[in-house]
Amino acid sequence: MKKLSNKAKNEIIQIATAIVIALLITLVVLFLTSDEPIYAFNKLLTAPLTNMRYFGNVLELMVPLAFAGISASLLFRSGLFNMGGEGIFYISGIVATVLATKHLGNSMVHSTIVILGASIFGGLIACISGFFKAKYNANELVTSLMLNNILFGVGFYILKSKLKDMSVTGVASEQYLETAKLQVLIPKTNVTTGFILLIVVTIIIWLIYKKTKLGYTIKMTGINKEFAKYSGMSFFALTMIVHFMSGFIAGMGSSVHLMSMYDRFTWSALPGYGFDGCLVAMLGKNHPIGAFVAAFGLSYLRTGSDIMARNTDVPVEMIAIVEMTLVLLITADFVVKYLKRKKAIEGGSTNE
Amino acid sequence: MNQEYILELKDIAKVYDNGVVANKKISVGFRKGEIHAIVGENGAGKSTLMKIIFGLEKPTSGQILYDGKEVTFASPLDSIAIGIGMVHQHFMLVPSFTVLQNIVLGDEPTRFSFIDSRKSKKKAEELAKQYNFQLSMDEKVENLSVGMKQKVEILKLLYKGAKVLILDEPTAVLTPQETEQLFVELKKFKESGHTIIFISHKLNEVKEISDRISVIRKGELISTHNTNEVSLESISELMIGRRIEYEYSHIKKEIKDKKITLKMENVTLESGKIRLLDDINLIAKSGEILGVVGVEGNGQSELVEVLFGYKKPTTGTIDVNGTSLLNKKIKDIRDQAKVAYIPEDRMRQGIADTASIAENMISSFYDAKEFNHKMFMNHKAINKLSESLIDSYSVVCQSKDTEIGSLSGGNIQKVVVARECYANPELLIAEQPTRGVDVGSASFIHERLIELRNNNKALVLLSADLGEALAVSDKIIVMYEGQIVGFFKELSGVTESELGLYMLGIKQQEKKEIERAMYEEA
Numbered sequence: 088m089k090k091l092s093n094k095a096k097n098e099i100i101q102i103a104t105a106i107v108i109a110l111l112i113t114l115v116v117l118f119l120t121s122d123e124p125i126y127a128f129n130k131l132l133t134a135p136l137t138n139m140r141y142f143g144n145v146l147e148l149m150v151p152l153a154f155a156g157i158s159a160s161l162l163f164r165s166g167l168f169n170m171g172g173e174g175i176f177y178i179s180g181i182v183a184t185v186l187a188t189k190h191l192g193n194s195m196v197h198s199t200i201v202i203l204g205a206s207i208f209g210g211l212i213a214c215i216s217g218f219f220k221a222k223y224n225a226n227e228l229v230t231s232l233m234l235n236n237i238l239f240g241v242g243f244y245i246l247k248s249k250l251k252d253m254s255v256t257g258v259a260s261e262q263y264l265e266t267a268k269l270q271v272l273i274p275k276t277n278v279t280t281g282f283i284l285l286i287v288v289t290i291i292i293w294l295i296y297k298k299t300k301l302g303y304t305i306k307m308t309g310i311n312k313e314f315a316k317y318s319g320m321s322f323f324a325l326t327m328i329v330h331f332m333s334g335f336i337a338g339m340g341s342s343v344h345l346m347s348m349y350d351r352f353t354w355s356a357l358p359g360y361g362f363d364g365c366l367v368a369m370l371g372k373n374h375p376i377g378a379f380v381a382a383f384g385l386s387y388l389r390t391g392s393d394i395m396a397r398n399t400d401v402p403v404e405m406i407a408i409v410e411m412t413l414v415l416l417i418t419a420d421f422v423v424k425y426l427k428r429k430k431a432i433e434g435g436s437t438n439e
Numbered sequence: 440m441n442q443e444y445i446l447e448l449k450d451i452a453k454v455y456d457n458g459v460v461a462n463k464k465i466s467v468g469f470r471k472g473e474i475h476a477i478v479g480e481n482g483a484g485k486s487t488l489m490k491i492i493f494g495l496e497k498p499t500s501g502q503i504l505y506d507g508k509e510v511t512f513a514s515p516l517d518s519i520a521i522g523i524g525m526v527h528q529h530f531m532l533v534p535s536f537t538v539l540q541n542i543v544l545g546d547e548p549t550r551f552s553f554i555d556s557r558k559s560k561k562k563a564e565e566l567a568k569q570y571n572f573q574l575s576m577d578e579k580v581e582n583l584s585v586g587m588k589q590k591v592e593i594l595k596l597l598y599k600g601a602k603v604l605i606l607d608e609p610t611a612v613l614t615p616q617e618t619e620q621l622f623v624e625l626k627k628f629k630e631s632g633h634t635i636i637f638i639s640h641k642l643n644e645v646k647e648i649s650d651r652i653s654v655i656r657k658g659e660l661i662s663t664h665n666t667n668e669v670s671l672e673s674i675s676e677l678m679i680g681r682r683i684e685y686e687y688s689h690i691k692k693e694i695k696d697k698k699i700t701l702k703m704e705n706v707t708l709e710s711g712k713i714r715l716l717d718d719i720n721l722i723a724k725s726g727e728i729l730g731v732v733g734v735e736g737n738g739q740s741e742l743v744e745v746l747f748g749y750k751k752p753t754t755g756t757i758d759v760n761g762t763s764l765l766n767k768k769i770k771d772i773r774d775q776a777k778v779a780y781i782p783e784d785r786m787r788q789g790i791a792d793t794a795s796i797a798e799n800m801i802s803s804f805y806d807a808k809e810f811n812h813k814m815f816m817n818h819k820a821i822n823k824l825s826e827s828l829i830d831s832y833s834v835v836c837q838s839k840d841t842e843i844g845s846l847s848g849g850n851i852q853k854v855v856v857a858r859e860c861y862a863n864p865e866l867l868i869a870e871q872p873t874r875g876v877d878v879g880s881a882s883f884i885h886e887r888l889i890e891l892r893n894n895n896k897a898l899v900l901l902s903a904d905l906g907e908a909l910a911v912s913d914k915i916i917v918m919y920e921g922q923i924v925g926f927f928k929e930l931s932g933v934t935e936s937e938l939g940l941y942m943l944g945i946k947q948q949e950k951k952e953i954e955r956a957m958y959e960e961a
Contacts, residue, residue, distance in 0.1 A: 294815075298818075299814060300816060303805055303816060306791075306798070307798070310793050311791040315791075317789070318769075319770035319774070320770070321770065
């Protein structure tokens, strides 16, 4: 056990270092561009804690990020580089909108139908890339990125031609029924029962990883596909299951987000949560609890930067510097690990 | 300055970052206008050495001299520039380009900054004519046969002015006729002053084509000989080295109720025109270890691949205790037919290196009832088994949670053997079970295999170590060019050199004879 906790410790140290470096770079940029760098930096870091409404913003924004992150981490952990969360967030949002604008029962029942419908649809859509990967070994990165655009095109067409509310200007669906929306947990914020659902999903996925055959298969396949095959694990079945689960969670994230924060569906572009999910999954080291924490951190930074932008001369885009530095530092580590393993395998067959 | 050699290596050593020593102080010279063969077992370090010469890997220490001057290569571009070219085992061609486009790729002659295809075509055609290559320059490479593709590869190097050609296992993918033709061409290059470095473990080919032979074993250059002064047998001995004497007859129990476990009938595996397995008929009985020997690349790995469901044989049937293995998934071969397998390359197939020992210990039966209750895996049972196997196999490690990749080769192999034996198979396929393993672990592993035999299970042992094969097996078959050319049901009088004659195709038993002997036994 000692060895394992050391490994975890190393990873935490490494991520902490990445965050510190990213913040230092931010500080330097602030000094170069802003008239009040210390004030701005202070706002960025502490503002979300100053009142409950701000903190509520952090929590409500982290929900879609965490769902997207867990969705992506499932795929990454199995060694699949699928970035299709983006399109699934969009199309599942459309499905949720269709269901949420129809009378389908009282509060609890209706919102359950909306979320389940969007989740199952998301899972099935994800299986498209999964199937091509499993059956024909088509690169899942390519198919999923292509699928994002297709799903957006189809979804946007449905929004404009079928769902659009003619009484409002701009592209927006009809209003969601109150019964479809999720119940607010913290007053004056949009933190809803969706947050509880997120905690439940995080724990379930964690249990799957830690305790079940499926989790074991995912881990072994992710580490060494050849070994998984040799052990008798079915790559086809695993790829399909993991894709379905991933799409299911992405669809859930999308519908929970919409039913917590929105009155109508108004996305006229891909929402960006799918890609943010990849970032969150990487920051969280493909672990559900890691993703949960990473989503919180990212959401905290974004909320902080938003408040900073409103109070100082620094634009909100500033936060992109922090995020990109983090991505760079953490993916760089991926590269090192990959190289090490590749060398070890090539060398390993040559000699002892 | 020693101008005897066009290319000379001095004390080349290569240690990989993970501490693996691939080459130890290798010094060898290549003369102008010679065919110089490099031979060695798989994993001896031939490929690493060639990668260093070609600039794909940097040596940890040592010098490379070309034409008497020291050179360093940052990448293959540098080595190509001074005249060293390599034909890889797997061709580096663009399938959708024409022959000509592939040949000139990266070095296109231009005219007003457009590719001057007329000029390049003329130059390429001249070269092809000079060496009598029958190639149509406008044919797309994807439409060519393997042998033709190889010609394109060679022509590509000549076009770029290569003086030294490295050929990595060039005949592995060729039919006998294509091989013959290749040899004629290689001799032409030699005559025109090119140096050819020929890597192979097919000794008879090496003997036929080369002028000199260098033997590499365990990363070291053992010796260099003029080909006409050495025999195949002595080279094969040099390749393998002095063996440790194993002796196990005292622990082999007499088994009474043997039965036929594995039955392969008329199994053939074709890849293109080549027959990798040619009408294999064999029987393996319980309570016996059937050794399979042969020079690498004569069908042994393919035999394992069809047995364990990696490849589907072109024709023939395979039964284990009456269950057909054809069209079965690996899972079913493991669970229904009760076949287990110790793979040759443990790092690639046998383990998940960053997972724990415990996780690697149960991978072959992770879904057995024993290790699961309902939804969750039974970690208590898994840990208990792991600890007891670590203990009984004396795996040296901190604990069952240690990352398996951090263990030594011998200890990793013990985990693999422990796992596959614990699966309690009816048939165990052991492929090079002690390769790269220290002597102590090796005899420990042998004893475990024999223990399984004593429990009246069937084993198939593939080994490049003839000493091991003779000591551990009860019977031995020899494979040569995808066929079974020898069957020894009694090993007491059989020597390694006797086996060697069959392995090299010098001696062969009558096919009918072998089959009769095998069935008679049954």
